[in-house]
Amino acid sequence: MTPNELTEAFTAVYGEAPDGVWAAPGRVNLIGEHTDYNDGFVLPIALPHAARAAVRLRADDRLRLHSAQGDGGVVELTADQVRPGAVPGWARYPAGVVWALRDAGHPVGGADIHFDSDVPTGAGLSSSAALECVVAVAYNDLWDLGLGRVELGLLAQRAENVFVGVPCGAMDQLASTCCEAGRAMFLDTRTLTARQLPVDLAAAGLRLLVVDTRVKHDLADGAYAERRSGCEKAAGLLGLPALRDLGPAGLPAALDALPDEGLRALTxxxxxxxxxxxxxxxxxxxxxxxxxxxILTAGHASLRDDFRVSCDETDLVVETAVAAGALGARMTGGGFGGSVIALVAEADAEHVAAAVTAAFTAAGYATPRVFTALAAQGARRLA
Known part of the structure; x- marks a missing residue:
C-alpha cells in the first residue's frame, strides 16, 4: 500500500487526513536464534514486508487504533486503559509502545492510527515488532522526542516484555529500527554495538528463500519464557552473568557441571x-x-535437537530443501512453527520451492508461502 493509499484509508476511517505515514519492517534472522536474551550475537536483515501506519495526533490522551487486517472496528482506549494487561489482541502491541513512552517519562498524548501490514503474522518474521516500531518512530517524529534508533528499539522491546508479556530479547525490535538496505546487521546484544555488513547474494548467484509454513505460533504461551528461564538458570549455576560468557572451549566442562540434560541442551x-x-x-x-x-543447517539441527523449538513442518522444509539442492536451511524466529530460510543457487530456486510445496501437499499440510528475502531499510517516515 502506497502512502497515498494509506492516507486515503485513514481518512475513510477517521474523517480527516493524517499528520504523516511511517513504516517499520519485519525481519529475517540469518543466524543467531535465542541468543539475544543471552547477551549474545545475532545477524538479521530487515524485510521489504512492513507494518505501515498513518498517524494523526490528538489533543487528548485517547488512543484510537484501526487495522486493515482487523475486524473492521476501531479500538478506542482511554489513557487509564493503556496499561499492562488491559488491552487484548493485536492492539496491545501499538498501545504498549505508547505506554512504554509514557512510563519512560516522555509527555506524549493520544493519536488516531490506521495500520496496514504485509508482514505475515505468526510466521516468525516479527510482525509484532513491526507494529511496535512503526508507532515508536511515528511518535518520535510527531512529538519531536529526539530518540535514537537503538532507544526506540529498546522502548518497543520493553512494550513487548512488560505490556504484552513476552520476555523476548531485543533483536526483533532493533532489527526493525536499525537495519539498513542491502546489509545484514551483526549485533552484539550486550553492548548494543552493530556492524552493517553488505549482503549481495544475487551478485554471488544466490538467493535466500523464505518458506512460511503457515503454522502459527504464540510466544506468549509460556514455551518461550520457559526456555529463557532455563538459560538464565544454567548461567547462574555456572556462575556466569549470561551464557554469552561461555565460549566453545569451556563448553565441555560446563556441560559436565550442569545437573540435568535439559539445561545442558539449552547451554x-x-x-x-x-x-x-x-x-x-x-x-x-x-x-x-x-x-x-x-552454518544454517547446523543451526537448525541445534534448534531442533537441543532447544526443541522446531516442529514437523519446519523440519520437513529443511530436509526437503537440502535434498532438493539448497546449500543450507534452517528455521528462523522464535520457533513452534513460523518460517524457514533456505540459501539456494539462483538456478535452483524454483526447483527447491516446488519440492517443498510438493512435500507439504504429500504430507497433507497447507500450501506454504515462498518468497525471496531482500535486505531492506529499517523504520522510516514515508510521507
Missing part, C-alpha cells in the same frame, strides 16, 4: 549458536556467502 545451543554467528560473519567478510549454507 549447548546458545554457545554453538554464538559461534555460528561469528562463523557466518567471517564468511560474509571473506566474500563467500555460499559458506553460510552449512
Amino acid at each position: 549447548r545451543h546458545v554457545v554453538t549458536e554464538n559461534a555460528r554467528v561469528e562463523a557466518a560473519v567471517e564468511a560474509m567478510l571473506a566474500g563467500d556467502p555460499a559458506a553460510l549454507g552449512p
Whole structure:
C-alpha cells in the first residue's frame, strides 16, 4: 500500500487526513536464534514486508487504533486503559509502545492510527515488532522526542516484555529500527554495538528463500519464557552473568557441571549458536556467502535437537530443501512453527520451492508461502 493509499484509508476511517505515514519492517534472522536474551550475537536483515501506519495526533490522551487486517472496528482506549494487561489482541502491541513512552517519562498524548501490514503474522518474521516500531518512530517524529534508533528499539522491546508479556530479547525490535538496505546487521546484544555488513547474494548467484509454513505460533504461551528461564538458570549455576560468557572451549566442562540434560541442551545451543554467528560473519567478510549454507543447517539441527523449538513442518522444509539442492536451511524466529530460510543457487530456486510445496501437499499440510528475502531499510517516515 502506497502512502497515498494509506492516507486515503485513514481518512475513510477517521474523517480527516493524517499528520504523516511511517513504516517499520519485519525481519529475517540469518543466524543467531535465542541468543539475544543471552547477551549474545545475532545477524538479521530487515524485510521489504512492513507494518505501515498513518498517524494523526490528538489533543487528548485517547488512543484510537484501526487495522486493515482487523475486524473492521476501531479500538478506542482511554489513557487509564493503556496499561499492562488491559488491552487484548493485536492492539496491545501499538498501545504498549505508547505506554512504554509514557512510563519512560516522555509527555506524549493520544493519536488516531490506521495500520496496514504485509508482514505475515505468526510466521516468525516479527510482525509484532513491526507494529511496535512503526508507532515508536511515528511518535518520535510527531512529538519531536529526539530518540535514537537503538532507544526506540529498546522502548518497543520493553512494550513487548512488560505490556504484552513476552520476555523476548531485543533483536526483533532493533532489527526493525536499525537495519539498513542491502546489509545484514551483526549485533552484539550486550553492548548494543552493530556492524552493517553488505549482503549481495544475487551478485554471488544466490538467493535466500523464505518458506512460511503457515503454522502459527504464540510466544506468549509460556514455551518461550520457559526456555529463557532455563538459560538464565544454567548461567547462574555456572556462575556466569549470561551464557554469552561461555565460549566453545569451556563448553565441555560446563556441560559436565550442569545437573540435568535439559539445561545442558539449552547451554549447548546458545554457545554453538554464538559461534555460528561469528562463523557466518567471517564468511560474509571473506566474500563467500555460499559458506553460510552449512552454518544454517547446523543451526537448525541445534534448534531442533537441543532447544526443541522446531516442529514437523519446519523440519520437513529443511530436509526437503537440502535434498532438493539448497546449500543450507534452517528455521528462523522464535520457533513452534513460523518460517524457514533456505540459501539456494539462483538456478535452483524454483526447483527447491516446488519440492517443498510438493512435500507439504504429500504430507497433507497447507500450501506454504515462498518468497525471496531482500535486505531492506529499517523504520522510516514515508510521507
